[in-house]
């Protein structure tokens with residue numbers, strides 16, 4: 001949790017030398033009687049996003065120090081000056097704490113942090129359709145969507161953040177392959193060049209945005225971040241353990257695809273084995289594909305997936321896992337938390353499903369299939 005002390009620095013002009021504080025100031029018409037006006041260095045997008053996080057770029061903003069406000073030039077001050085000074089002091093104190101990664105690499109990074117995520121890295125420019133988006137905006141968009149994932153997870157798992165999480169999730173993005181390779185080698189002690197994730201205890205995700213599968217595409221990378229935020233949060237919840245390695249790939253992959261789609265609006269198909277190639281699923285709406293797939297397949301699906309690790313799931317297994325999670329969220333949301341706890345305790349999925357969903361795996365599969373036919377579009 002954030003423990004940065006709020007030094008409530010009262011604006012100096014509230015004090016006359018050695019005398020009692022002056023009476024409260026009212027501002028003027030030019031500042032709408034606030035005493036402060038907006039700092040011009042931040043566009044509307046950033047202004048909204050920077051107000052609720054710690055951002056290193058904002059904290060280094062010369063005119064405002066990240067408070068997003070500056071003194072009104074037309075008056076002596078007003079009721080909002082104290083809060084502006086407090087926010088400036090808060091960000092300065094945060095920025096003054098040396099960041100291990102910056103120290104290790106000997107370079108200044110873009111950092112965006114909230115109480116659940118620590119985003120850091122170096123990204124210059126990404127593409128978004130025909131437009132360009134700078135790395136600073138990208139980090140804010142990724143942080144915004146990850147925070148959205150966290151809110152949904154909180155809701156679905158009745159999370160009490162102070163008790164249920166053991167760490168803040170670290171997500172790192174690098175445009176330069178060298179930066180990524182260096183972090184991997186020196187910091188994460190891995191020789192892999194692909195994206196990297198450490199789940200369970202002290203989760204870390206690191207990726208090179210220039211990788212062929214990401215192509216410096218803003219939307220792809222925001223989706224990648226949201227997807228992995230879901231893996232990280234649930235791997236750290238309750239017990240620091242990643243169920244994707246313990247034969248509960250269907251649940252682990254299903255939830256990551258689900259939150260990704262819910263938050264960014266579509267599937268971008270990223271999971272642990274993204275490096276193994278593209279999906280055969282062509283339709284952007286997996287509901288149609290899932291419905292068609294199940295109509296043709298008499299063999300039981302869930303039974304087949306149970307026991308597989310996330311990395312062992314076949315292509316179609318990812319889509320089915322997503323749909324199983326979709327069904328749970330829609331019809332048995334109260335089962336999510338006990339299911340995750342059971343799977344982390346290595347209880348066999350058959351038993352956990354029977355106990356928490358209230359039917360054995362065969363009956364559950366039948367109910368899920370029925371629900372798919374009732375709810376998913378035909379095309």
Ligand SMILES: [Zn+2]
Nearest residue numbers: 028031072075
């Ligand atoms: Zn004014």
Ligand SMILES: [Zn+2]
Nearest residue numbers: 050055057058
């Ligand atoms: Zn910022």
Ligand SMILES: [Zn+2]
Nearest residue numbers: 039041061064
């Ligand atoms: Zn500013």
Ligand SMILES: [Zn+2]
Nearest residue numbers: 256270271272
């Ligand atoms: Zn995944």
